[in-house]
Every structure is written in C-alpha cells, then in structure tokens.
Amino acid sequence: MNPEQLTALLRTLLQFGGGIAVGRGWIDADTATTLTGALVTLIVTVWGLYARRNTGLVAAAAAVPTVKAILADPATAQAIPSPKVRPPQ
Numbered sequence: 001m002n003p004e005q006l007t008a009l010l011r012t013l014l015q016f017g018g019g020i021a022v023g024r025g026w027i028d029a030d031t032a033t034t035l036t037g038a039l040v041t042l043i044v045t046v047w048g049l050y051a052r053r054n055t056g057l058v059a060a061a062a063a064v065p066t067v068k069a070i071l072a073d074p075a076t077a078q079a080i081p082s083p084k085v086r087p088p089q
Contacts, residue, residue: 003047011040055079 018032027035050056058072062082072080074087 003044003051006047007040007044010043011036014039058085 014036018027018036021027022029022032051060055076058070058076059080059082061067062070062080062084067084070082070085071088072085077085077087
C-alpha cells in the first residue's frame with residue numbers, strides 16, 4: 001500500500017467514525033470535520049517523518065530493481081538488510 005492509498009483509507013475511516021459520532025449526538029458536524037482534518041494532518045506528518053528518515057530512504061532506494069549498489073555509512077548499512085547496501089571500503 002502506497003502513502004496516498006494509506007492517506008485515503010485513513011481519511012475514510014476517520015470520516016466514518018466522525019459520522020457515527022455525529023449520528024449519536026456525541027459531537028456536531030463541524031467538530032467532526034475539524035477533528036478529521038487535524039488527525040489526518042498529524043498522522044500523515046508523523047508518517048512522512050518516519051518514512052523519510054535516513055534508513056527509510058536508503059531502504060526504499062535499495063528496493064528499486066535497477067539500483068545495483070548503495071554505499072552508506074556503516075551504521076546505516078548495518079541497519080538495512082539488503083545485499084545492495086554496504087559501507088564504503
């Protein structure tokens with residue numbers, strides 16, 4: 001599942017939950033809309049920070065079939081279980 005699909009699923013689930021909360025009278029529609037937008041923004045931001053950390057970027061690059069080798073600092077190379085990622089010699 002790519003990040004766009006995950007965001008769409010998250011937004012739909014939050015809207016569904018907000019609809020239930022509005023239907024039961026727990027919150028009003030404006031509050032549900034505000035909460036949904038705020039939660040989606042926060043979750044997508046946290047996910048973006050996690051996915052774009054150094055090891056995440058190198059691991060994503062190593063998953064590309066046309067990439068033959070990646071030279072990375074020893075700590076990053078050790079953290080990624082791919083034969084394509086290795087420390088410089």
